Amino acid sequence: MGIDAKTILFITLAIALIAGLSLLVESRATRERAQWIWGLGFLTIAAGCGLTPLRNGISFQLGVWVADGLLIAAHILFLMGSARFLRRSMPWRAWLALAAWLPLAAWPADDSQTLAFAVVNAALVAVLALATARMLWRHTDKSDWTSRRLAAIFGLHGLFYLVKAVLVWVPGGFVDIVSLKGIVIQLSLVEGIPVATLLLLVMAASARRRREAHLLSLADSDPLTGLLNRRAFDARAEAMLRGNGAAAMPGALMLCDLDHFKRVNDTCGHAAGDEILLTFASLLRVTLPAGSLVGRYGGDEFVALLPQMDPDSLSRIGATLCARFRTGHRPAGDRVIATTVTIGSAMVRPGATLAALLGEADAAAYEAKRRGRDQMFIRDADMAPQEEAPVRERRCAHA
Known part of the structure; x- marks a missing residue:
């Protein structure tokens, strides 16, 4: 038919x-x-x-x-x-x-x-x-x-x-x-x-x-910066540590706090504060190596998990972040805002969990602030998890 x-x-x-x-x-x-x-x-x-x-x-x-x-x-x-x-x-x-x-x-x-x-x-x-x-x-x-x-x-x-x-x-x-x-x-x-x-x-x-x-x-995503928010960063970082195997992934966790950020919001307004957050987020994107996991943890706190990273390379990255952020003054109306960042870092160890790394990086950031801010400190990679968290000082060279 x-x-x-x-x-x-x-x-x-x-x-x-x-x-x-x-x-x-x-x-x-x-x-x-x-x-x-x-x-x-x-x-x-x-x-x-x-x-x-x-x-x-x-x-x-x-x-x-x-x-x-x-x-x-x-x-x-x-x-x-x-x-x-x-x-x-x-x-x-x-x-x-x-x-x-x-x-x-x-x-x-x-x-x-x-x-x-x-x-x-x-x-x-x-x-x-x-x-x-x-x-x-x-x-x-x-x-x-x-x-x-x-x-x-x-x-x-x-x-x-x-x-x-x-x-x-x-x-x-x-x-x-x-x-x-x-x-x-x-x-x-x-x-x-x-x-x-x-x-x-x-x-x-x-x-x-x-x-x-x-x-x-x-x-x-964080609605302001477009980076991962805290929930998404935690989930992906845990998967990254499990999937690659902490023992096979020499890396580092970096915790960044913008110094005196509340003062900027109080004196220059939230719009100026948002501009500073966006500036630092962009700086992280262009400075950190490919494959890094980057997020905004809340307020003025940023976090990054960097794979295939040794202390010397991490030190250079931290110095670059500090120097670029310090010299990148942002205008706010007729005022110029000079800001700095303090960074605490922890090297990834075999079997390390995200919670443990965050605790060590936070302790390192606290120590960096105690010693004057505008610098990075790296926790020693060969220290046992239960030891107190002394850090290796990695001061950013001031211009």
């Missing part, structure tokens, strides 16, 4: 319309602009499906040139939406697809030319779909399985249209592009149904996953 082209077109139109409207509605909830662009792509496909029956004795230009051109435009929108989803710029070459399609409007609508429409249309759709798949695959993390699935669907879709462009010349493949007869034409109509359905499901899932990751990030 043959495939009823009109029925398949109606089903495809209905799916594309539902997909487009669903993505447009959901984009308002997720605030993901990519979904809005993807939704426009599906609505463009729906419009093309609605125009396709006009090719049969009513209007070749509307039923073939415009309808098939809308399929190309839809895939440009899919590529644009994917670029937006990845926070990347739209490849300008994608617009060349429409430029290649426009001249076909002047071609006569005879049998010798209709195959050209089929070849060019299939080739352009294939290129756009494969470009979308490549972008999604290259610029998403391996753990983002929803985006990887989206890339796979576009990839398979692009390969299908690439084969379709080749099969145009196979006898019986394209019998009549106007009446939609021929095995390749009918397979193409059928292929659109599962592809549209899968794209809708995976696009929605990708946007929801992005939204959930954003909400999780907000829950784990």
Whole structure:
């Protein structure tokens, strides 16, 4: 039994319309602009499906040139939406697809030319779909399985249209592009149904996953500095110590207290205090080595877990933090604020827990403050946990 082209077109139109409207509605909830662009792509496909029956004795230009051109435009929108989803710029070459399609409007609508429409249309759709798949695959993390699935669907879709462009010349493949007869034409109509359905499901899932990751990030982040908050730092630091094994991870815990911060808030206002906190948070980001875990523990207290760290390297990092923060005066209205930081550090020992390291770093910070602030002290790495916490002095060299 043959495939009823009109029925398949109606089903495809209905799916594309539902997909487009669903993505447009959901984009308002997720605030993901990519979904809005993807939704426009599906609505463009729906419009093309609605125009396709006009090719049969009513209007070749509307039923073939415009309808098939809308399929190309839809895939440009899919590529644009994917670029937006990845926070990347739209490849300008994608617009060349429409430029290649426009001249076909002047071609006569005879049998010798209709195959050209089929070849060019299939080739352009294939290129756009494969470009979308490549972008999604290259610029998403391996753990983002929803985006990887989206890339796979576009990839398979692009390969299908690439084969379709080749099969145009196979006898019986394209019998009549106007009446939609021929095995390749009918397979193409059928292929659109599962592809549209899968794209809708995976696009929605990708946007929801992005939204959930954003909400999780907000829950784990300090709202002012963007660093990890105390709860998130504790959880990740404990996992870091357990996962790497404290015995195999020579590292250090660094506890940073901004000196006389309350005085800054009282005399210059909380806005000035916030600027100082942001300045120190940025300084931590650019000074600490890659792989460090950094958080704001509360108020003017910051904490960092540094893997693969020896006392000498830690001393240099602490000296750099002290010196840069001391010399980085911050204006507050017509006043200039000079601030310093006191740092206490503890070297990671085999079997050390986060609570023990925090206690040792806090004791080291207290000792640093007792000796004059604006400096770092490192607790000796070879001392037993139960011993009193004497520290190795690592004074920051004053300019």
